[in-house]
Amino acid sequence: MFALTILGSNSAIPTYGRNPTAQILQTQNDSFLIDCGEGTQLQIAKYKIKLSKLSYIFISHLHGDHYFGLIGLISSMSLLNRTQPLHIFGPAILKDIIDIQLKAADVVLSYELNFYAIEKEGVLTTTSKISIEAFKVNHRIETFGFIFSEIKKPRSILSDKAIEQNIPAAFYEQLQNGEDYIDKNGKTISNESVTTAAPKGKKYVYCADTLFDTSIVEFIQDADLLYHETTYLKDQEEKAKNRFHSTTVQAGQIAKLSNAKQLIIGHYSSKYETTHDFLEETKEIFNNTVLAIEGCCYKI
Ligand SMILES: [Zn+2]
Numbered sequence: 014m015f016a017l018t019i020l021g022s023n024s025a026i027p028t029y030g031r032n033p034t035a036q037i038l039q040t041q042n043d044s045f046l047i048d049c050g051e052g053t054q055l056q057i058a059k060y061k062i063k064l065s066k067l068s069y070i071f072i073s074h075l076h077g078d079h080y081f082g083l084i085g086l087i088s089s090m091s092l093l094n095r096t097q098p099l100h101i102f103g104p105a106i107l108k109d110i111i112d113i114q115l116k117a118a119d120v121v122l123s124y125e126l127n128f129y130a131i132e133k134e135g136v137l138t139t140t141s142k143i144s145i146e147a148f149k150v151n152h153r154i155e156t157f158g159f160i161f162s163e164i165k166k167p168r169s170i171l172s173d174k175a176i177e178q179n180i181p182a183a184f185y186e187q188l189q190n191g192e193d194y195i196d197k198n199g200k201t202i203s204n205e206s207v208t209t210a211a212p213k214g215k216k217y218v219y220c221a222d223t224l225f226d227t228s229i230v231e232f233i234q235d236a237d238l239l240y241h242e243t244t245y246l247k248d249q250e251e252k253a254k255n256r257f258h259s260t261t262v263q264a265g266q267i268a269k270l271s272n273a274k275q276l277i278i279g280h281y282s283s284k285y286e287t288t289h290d291f292l293e294e295t296k297e298i299f300n301n302t303v304l305a306i307e308g309c310c311y312k313i
């Protein structure tokens with residue numbers, strides 16, 4: 014199970030009490046920070062997120078509203094004498110940006126910082142329970158979205174049925190992996206007859222900043238929760254297109270096409286004082302929609 018906490022829901026400029034983009038996805042063992050707009054460490058403190066569980070940071074692209082808070086967070090972790098390693102995934106040039114800032118201040122971090130350049134789509138890393146993949150979205154500069162999937166659990170063995178079929182315990186691991194059993198007489202015992210499927214792992218998809226582009230749909234199918242940006246209301250479709258962003262209606266369409274269970278929208282333009290219309294408009298297309306609101310936690 015995941016819990017997603019919104020730390021920042023706005024686009025370019027912090028306004029009307031809304032911060033630039035940052036989200037934290039938590040599991041029982043790990044926390045994953047997704048983008049790190051200015052002020053993210055203040056939000057982390059405000060919402061009492063434990064930094065000790067944060068070992069992974071993913072930066073979608075290098076527009077300031079998605080990473081200007083990073084150097085502050087990295088520095089504070091060192092001032093707090095962090096010792097466990099931190100893993101940052103982002104565009105290659107981000108490494109130079111981090112290095113020059115640390116060098117200019119003559120800072121030696123108290124912990125190991127491992128940087129991984131995102132250069133192509135595919136799996137970025139896996140923990141014992143979660144796999145994280147990157148996929149390209151369509152923005153003014155190179156930008157990646159992220160898919161967080163619970164790793165498929167092994168099948169459960171129906172032990173009475175397995176014993177009835179004389180399947181040796183030594184074969185149980187193969188049964189859990191979905192293999193059929195062939196007994197000494199050459200008879201096939203189908204896997205389905207002696208096991209049950211594990212419950213499907215949960216999936217959270219973060220689409221970052223993007224133009225309305227249905228080519229992402231094939232990568233983001235069947236999300237339990239899908240985050241899609243809605244920088245503008247539907248009457249600003251032309252402006253959204255020119256600036257490589259999306260509208261409410263477009264986010265709803267992507268959720269529908271990709272068969273998402275629930276949609277969360279955010280990255281509101283700084284020109285809007287309230288976000289109520291964003292919800293109304295998106296719900297007209299995709300009813301199970303919620304607004305990204307700072308401090309709110311969404312269970313997946
Ligand atoms: Zn942005």
Ligand SMILES: [Zn+2]
Nearest residue numbers: 074076152222
């Ligand atoms: Zn952007």
